[in-house]
Amino acid sequence: xxxxxxxxxxxxxxxxxxxxxxxxxxxxxxxxxxxxxxxxxxxxxxxxxxxxxxxxxxxxxxxxxxxxxxxxxxxxxxxxxxxxxxxxxxxxxxxxxxxxxxxxxxxxxxxxxxxxxxxxxxxxxxxxxxxxxxxxxxxxxxxxxxxxxxxxxxxxxxxxxxxxxxxxxxxxxxxxxxxxxxxxxxxxxxxxxxxxxxxxxxxxxxxxxxxxxxxxxxxxxx
Numbered sequence: 515x516x517x518x519x520x521x522x523x524x525x526x527x528x529x530x531x532x533x534x535x536x537x538x539x540x541x542x543x544x545x546x547x548x549x550x551x552x553x554x555x556x557x558x559x560x561x562x563x564x565x566x567x568x569x570x571x572x573x574x575x576x577x578x579x580x581x582x583x584x585x586x587x588x589x590x591x592x593x594x595x596x597x598x599x600x601x602x603x604x605x606x607x608x609x610x611x612x613x614x615x616x617x618x619x620x621x622x623x624x625x626x627x628x629x630x631x632x633x634x635x636x637x638x639x640x641x642x643x644x645x646x647x648x649x650x651x652x653x654x655x656x657x658x659x660x661x662x663x664x665x666x667x668x669x670x671x672x673x674x675x676x677x678x679x680x681x682x683x684x685x686x687x688x689x690x691x692x693x694x695x696x697x698x699x700x701x702x703x704x705x706x707x708x709x710x711x712x713x714x715x716x717x718x719x720x721x722x723x724x725x726x727x728x729x730x731x732x733x734x735x736x
Contacts, residue, residue: 515551515590516671519703519722523589524548526726534727535734544733547581549574558668560592560634568596572603579604587611587729591701591721592635612644614728615699615721619650624697626651627719628690630683631701632667633660641701653695659686663702670704679708687716 524546531537531544551574555563571593578586586608588594594612601608619627629641629652642652655663662682669675683705687698697717700706706720 515553515588515593516704517550518670518673518707520548520550520589522707523587523703523722523726526723527730530723530727530730531734535730544730547578547583549578549581556592558632558664558671560632560637561595567593568599571596571600575600575604575608579606585609585729585732587725589703589722589725591640591703592632595634595638595640609725609728609732611703611721611725612640612701614724615641615701615719616645616648616650618719618724619645619697619699620648622697622717622719624717625649626653626694626696628653628687628693628695628698628716629655629701630663630686630698630705631655633664635701636660641699651694653690653693655686659689662686663705666708667702667704670707675708680713683709684714687714691716 527546528543531542535542537543551570553567553570555566561567575586583606585606588611591611594610597608597610627650629636631641635641636654642654645652666675666679666682669679690698697719699719700721703722706722711718
């Protein structure tokens with residue numbers, strides 16, 4: 515979810531397995547079952563029809579459980595709004611991308627971070643509410659900044675991201691810095707396909723990379 519973000523997550527799982535576990539042979543890698551969920555009621559802003567989205571998600575995790583998966587990861591931050599509903603529908607664990615990102619930020623010692631996310635993730639306070647428990651303050655997008663973020667996400671979804679998207683993200687990052695943000699959490703799995711750490715001087719917490727590493731570590735019992 516979506517296809518580009520899911521493919522990116524899978525490639526990061528492979529690369530991390532190679533780098534950290536010296537994976538070479540097929541048997542060295544975690545076995546992976548991929549369900550590319552063609553989600554209705556969802557667009558670049560996030561959730562359009564909550565009931566429709568929730569029902570599809572619950573059906574999706576049930577299919578993964580029935581397929582023999584030991585645990586589940588989801589290449590989308592926004593749908594973790596329905597994390598409890600998904601988790602309660604199955605017996606195998608779902609690694610929570612927001613929780614995994616929070617662990618990394620807590621380890622870093624940062625107390626105030628900016629958020630690049632979908633409109634739904636921002637509006638529904640997915641990161642704000644979760645991080646508040648750990649006394650990490652979130653600097654989130656205003657209406658104008660969110661519209662720009664939505665455009666970046668849509669460009670990635672269509673494979674049209676480019677230098678203008680990098681500029682937009684760097685400009686928003688600079689505005690966040692004026693509000694005291696010490697780092698940026700990329701709380702949307704499309705955003706890391708538009709910008710990476712080498713293109714910006716602000717520390718980035720990449721939720722896709724964090725989830726990939728957590729999944730491999732969990733699978734290979736580190």
